[in-house]
Structures are given as structure tokens and as C-alpha cells.
Amino acid sequence: MSRIPRPEVDLPRPQPLGGVDKRRLRAAAAALTALTALAATGLVAGPAAAAAPYAGPCALERTAAHHSEGLDSWHSGYPRPTKPLNAVMVFLSFPDWEPTTTPEELTADYFPATSRFFERASYGKFRLVPHPQREWIEMPHDSTSYAIKRDWNAAHRSAYLRDALKVADAHTDFSKYDVVYFVADPEAPGVDSDATKVVNFDRPMRADGTDIRRIVTVFEQHPPDRNVLAHETGHVFDLPDLYHRPADGEGDWDTYVGDWDVMGSQFGLAPDFFGWHKWKLGWLEPRQVACVTRAGDTRLTLEPLSTARRSAGAPFGAGGGTKLAVVRTGPSSAIALEARGGGGNDDATCTQGVLAYRVRNDSSSGGGPVQVIDSHPFTEACYGDSVYPPLADAPIQAGESFTVPGEKVRVEVEDRTASGAWTVKVTTG
Known part of the structure; x- marks a missing residue:
């Protein structure tokens, strides 16, 4: 299994559900160059930080850094995991491949293990409640057409998310959920497990009267990497990647924190949160x-x-x-x-x-x-x-x-x- 972690990406908002507006697509494409400079700071636009829940001289202040480790305030654009939160799992298939696994089998890859991980880490203060859909939902295009890979072309990623939201909306009431997982058929020929990550939108998507600010795109093999969903879900709660990506992409990624937090490596021997x-x-x-x-x-x-x-x-x-x-x-x-x-x-x-x-x-x-x-x-x-x-x-x-x-x-x-x-x-x- 790959030990290479996958960073988040920030993208312009994909085309809203319904028809494709070519003017918006051209505008989104023109924004990609500027987006590269914005990616390091996380959400380009988002809610202000909520009132400070922490106090004392040791609580570092929040900064504009993406997933800042400052904790004098809580960014209200993220769900806070101090109560039960509901997560929907949408299973996406493709016209060029007949799934050989079932949604039930893929659900068992992640749950109840991920919920138990968070329950132990939070001392029972937080419960992640999965709501897996029971059927595959077919995407409109072949898996190979989206050019899915680790460092994914933003236009292809936007097309994938636009199509996924469109086909899922007929089957999913997004207003009921705090966390969204799009789980692709792991055996489809165009699916690359290294593409699993959280996608942030500079402006939220709207579906069923609710804002969708980020989506976890899951392309894991079956069975998946250990604790991978706990890592990705950590981003949904404003936690940063703790690994160090070498400048040339080669070498060791784990020099910053090693085994000591799942946000560094999902394979760590001691993956509890710091x-x-x-x-x-x-x-x-x-x-x-x-x-x-x-x-x-x-x-x-x-x-x-x-x-x-x-x-x-x-x-x-x-x-x-x-x-x-x-x-x-x-x-x-x-x-x-x-x-x-x-x-x-x-x-x-x-x-x-x-x-x-x-x-x-x-x-x-x-x-x-x-x-x-x-x-x-x-x-x-x-x-x-x-x-x-x-x-x-x-x-x-x-x-x-x-x-x-x-x-x-x-x-x-x-x-x-x-x-x-x-x-x-x-x-x-």
C-alpha cells in the first residue's frame, strides 16, 4: 500500500446543479492561474472566526495560514466536532466498468473503524455517524475521461465534482448532512487511489438549500489505506497536513511528526491526535x-x-x-x-x-x-x-x-x- 500522503486542494466552485453555463466555465478556467497563489491560504472567502472558546496566554492566535494552528477562535466555516455529526457516503460508478464490490462492502472498509477512532480520540465527546447510500449512482462519463490522478488537473477535477453533485442530488438530501464523502468505484480503470483528498471551494456549492464548502473525494483501493478516512475527515474539522512534501516529490514525507498524529501519516504506529x-x-x-x-x-x-x-x-x-x-x-x-x-x-x-x-x-x-x-x-x-x-x-x-x-x-x-x-x-x- 502507498505511504505517500495526499494534500488537499482548493478549487473555484464547480458549475451549480442544472445546466452547464459556458461563460462560468470559461471564467473558472481563467481563474486557475490566480488560484495557484491562493491555495496556500485555504478558503479564499469564508465565514469569519467564531467567538473565542479558548483563553490564556498559551493559546496561539489564529492567522490567515491554511488550517492555522492558532486556537484562540474557531473558524465557523468548519463543522465543530463536539456533537454528533452526520456523514453521507455517496457511491459513484462509471459507464466503462461494472462494479464488482458493493456499497456495503466499501462502507465496511471505513466504518465503524473511523467512528471508533474519533470516539476514542475525543473521549466520547464526538460521534461521526455514517449514512451510506445503498446503491451505486452512475456518473455520466467514463472513469478515464476525468483523468483522475494525485496532482489532478483542476479543470478535470471540477468536471468530476460537477457531474458527481448533479447525479447525486437526485438521490441525496444534502441538507441532512454535515460531511460529504464521494466514494468512487475503486476498480474502475480510471480511478487512482493517490487522488483521495479533501476539495475546498472558494465559494460553497448549494444543494438542497445548504452550503457545501468541501467534499472528501475517496478513490481508495479495496481494502483501503489504514486510517485514511480519519485523516481526510480531520481536514473537514480544520486540521492541517503535518507531513513534509519533498521539493522534488522524492524522499521521506514523514520527517516533521513521524508516527505521532494521523494528520501526518495514516500508517503511524501512534496516530492519535496531538x-x-x-x-x-x-x-x-x-x-x-x-x-x-x-x-x-x-x-x-x-x-x-x-x-x-x-x-x-x-x-x-x-x-x-x-x-x-x-x-x-x-x-x-x-x-x-x-x-x-x-x-x-x-x-x-x-x-x-x-x-x-x-x-x-x-x-x-x-x-x-x-x-x-x-x-x-x-x-x-x-x-x-x-x-x-x-x-x-x-x-x-x-x-x-x-x-x-x-x-x-x-x-x-x-x-x-x-x-x-x-x-x-x-x-x-
């Missing part, structure tokens, strides 16, 4: 985030990020302990600390300890908004299983200390409690 992302999405309570502001020594106890506690009336609870510690290091940057254990979504991890990473609010998706700091820069671990062994042993172990390069921040893991939490001393200044 604590920073859980804070951003509203899954951590303010009391679970320790903001280190004073110079000198600060001692705290970090519960493993994946540890959940069952409680009355809910399947999971994050517990009352601290999950994330943050040291603000500048107007646009912070150092985050969290304990990574071997439970929940991280049950395949081969190392444990306190993970340190740098967060920047002014780096766009794919540009290194999060970078894991390697506390063992001369060794590696989990060779053959890890997506990037040099970062597989990045966590700081009990009895070890580490100074963050370029910062006056020193982290010492003093001990581990009987419950599995880590006691940590952070020294700043």
Missing part, C-alpha cells in the same frame, strides 16, 4: 491544559493522552488530570508537551514517554505547523514498522532530561506514577 489538536477541537477542558508562564521550575503530572475513563452517562471520559502542557516561546510559536502511552488509538506504539513538539500558527498545512522534537537525535526505533524510525524514539523517558534546541526550555521526566502518568519538571528562563 493534544494541541484535541484542545483545538474542544475535546480537552481548559483545566486539562497547563500553561507554563513563570521562569524557573514548574512541576506537573501528565496523564497519557490516550487514557480515557468511563463515567456515568457517557462511554468515555478524559479524566480530570492534565493532558497537555504548553510553553509560549514567541508571538507565533509554542512548545507543547504530552504523555504518549500504549492505549486507545496508540495501542500499536513501540515507545512511550513525554513527547515534545513545536507549534507554529503562521505555517500553512503541509508547511510544518507542528514539528516533533527528537529527544534522542542519534538513535531510532521500530525499524520496519515506523513510518520514520528517527522520530519513533522521540519521547523522553523516566529519568531523562532534554533541552529544546534553540529555546530556554528544559524538560526532565522525574518518574512515573502507579497509574501510568508521568511526573515532569519544566524549567524555563
Whole structure:
């Protein structure tokens, strides 16, 4: 299976449902050159950020960067995953191929696994509810006519989405759904699994009286890459790509975060979301985030990020302990600390300890908004299983200390409690 991630794309709005307006098609084509410059900033036009749900000096401010890691506010153009959200799965076939799989089989490739991933990651605060359609809907043109591939020509992609929305609208009430998945027949001759990604529109599509701001286009093989739908759905919730695309397209993509967040790699051994992302999405309570502001020594106890506690009336609870510690290091940057254990979504991890990473609010998706700091820069671990062994042993172990390069921040893991939490001393200044 391919380990190469797929970035999002931003496109002008495809032709609205109904007839094809040639003047609009010409205008959209003329806009493609300008669109290239706009793609790095995400949605060209969109709702303003909502009122700030976060507070404190360690909450980096939102910037214009695409999927900014600033979390002092929530971008209201994205659904917020703090309640059940409904996702429709539309299955698209093509005239040049008779499907050999069924919608039920393809649904089972992704659910309930993806819903369970989010339920564990959110400590039960968020539930992704799938609504798979039962029949194939045939596209008007052969699969090969859309020239589907990884770095897809924008005109061909727009044509695909325009046709898909048109044929799906007769079968789908889009007003009922928060998330839209267009799942193509994986065995059709023109389908390329590397083309799976989220497509953002500079202006939303309108269907059934509702705005459609982004669509997840799924072209995965059967069975698909592990956790691929969790990764793509993360974009729907304003999370960035955390991998690093080499300038020539060759080389290692996982040098920024390795295994440590599904937004870096769907193949990671420890793919649970970073604590920073859980804070951003509203899954951590303010009391679970320790903001280190004073110079000198600060001692705290970090519960493993994946540890959940069952409680009355809910399947999971994050517990009352601290999950994330943050040291603000500048107007646009912070150092985050969290304990990574071997439970929940991280049950395949081969190392444990306190993970340190740098967060920047002014780096766009794919540009290194999060970078894991390697506390063992001369060794590696989990060779053959890890997506990037040099970062597989990045966590700081009990009895070890580490100074963050370029910062006056020193982290010492003093001990581990009987419950599995880590006691940590952070020294700043």
C-alpha cells in the first residue's frame, strides 16, 4: 500500500446543479492561474472566526495560514466536532466498468473503524455517524475521461465534482448532512487511489438549500489505506497536513511528526491526535491544559493522552488530570508537551514517554505547523514498522532530561506514577 500522503486542494466552485453555463466555465478556467497563489491560504472567502472558546496566554492566535494552528477562535466555516455529526457516503460508478464490490462492502472498509477512532480520540465527546447510500449512482462519463490522478488537473477535477453533485442530488438530501464523502468505484480503470483528498471551494456549492464548502473525494483501493478516512475527515474539522512534501516529490514525507498524529501519516504506529489538536477541537477542558508562564521550575503530572475513563452517562471520559502542557516561546510559536502511552488509538506504539513538539500558527498545512522534537537525535526505533524510525524514539523517558534546541526550555521526566502518568519538571528562563 502507498505511504505517500495526499494534500488537499482548493478549487473555484464547480458549475451549480442544472445546466452547464459556458461563460462560468470559461471564467473558472481563467481563474486557475490566480488560484495557484491562493491555495496556500485555504478558503479564499469564508465565514469569519467564531467567538473565542479558548483563553490564556498559551493559546496561539489564529492567522490567515491554511488550517492555522492558532486556537484562540474557531473558524465557523468548519463543522465543530463536539456533537454528533452526520456523514453521507455517496457511491459513484462509471459507464466503462461494472462494479464488482458493493456499497456495503466499501462502507465496511471505513466504518465503524473511523467512528471508533474519533470516539476514542475525543473521549466520547464526538460521534461521526455514517449514512451510506445503498446503491451505486452512475456518473455520466467514463472513469478515464476525468483523468483522475494525485496532482489532478483542476479543470478535470471540477468536471468530476460537477457531474458527481448533479447525479447525486437526485438521490441525496444534502441538507441532512454535515460531511460529504464521494466514494468512487475503486476498480474502475480510471480511478487512482493517490487522488483521495479533501476539495475546498472558494465559494460553497448549494444543494438542497445548504452550503457545501468541501467534499472528501475517496478513490481508495479495496481494502483501503489504514486510517485514511480519519485523516481526510480531520481536514473537514480544520486540521492541517503535518507531513513534509519533498521539493522534488522524492524522499521521506514523514520527517516533521513521524508516527505521532494521523494528520501526518495514516500508517503511524501512534496516530492519535496531538493534544494541541484535541484542545483545538474542544475535546480537552481548559483545566486539562497547563500553561507554563513563570521562569524557573514548574512541576506537573501528565496523564497519557490516550487514557480515557468511563463515567456515568457517557462511554468515555478524559479524566480530570492534565493532558497537555504548553510553553509560549514567541508571538507565533509554542512548545507543547504530552504523555504518549500504549492505549486507545496508540495501542500499536513501540515507545512511550513525554513527547515534545513545536507549534507554529503562521505555517500553512503541509508547511510544518507542528514539528516533533527528537529527544534522542542519534538513535531510532521500530525499524520496519515506523513510518520514520528517527522520530519513533522521540519521547523522553523516566529519568531523562532534554533541552529544546534553540529555546530556554528544559524538560526532565522525574518518574512515573502507579497509574501510568508521568511526573515532569519544566524549567524555563
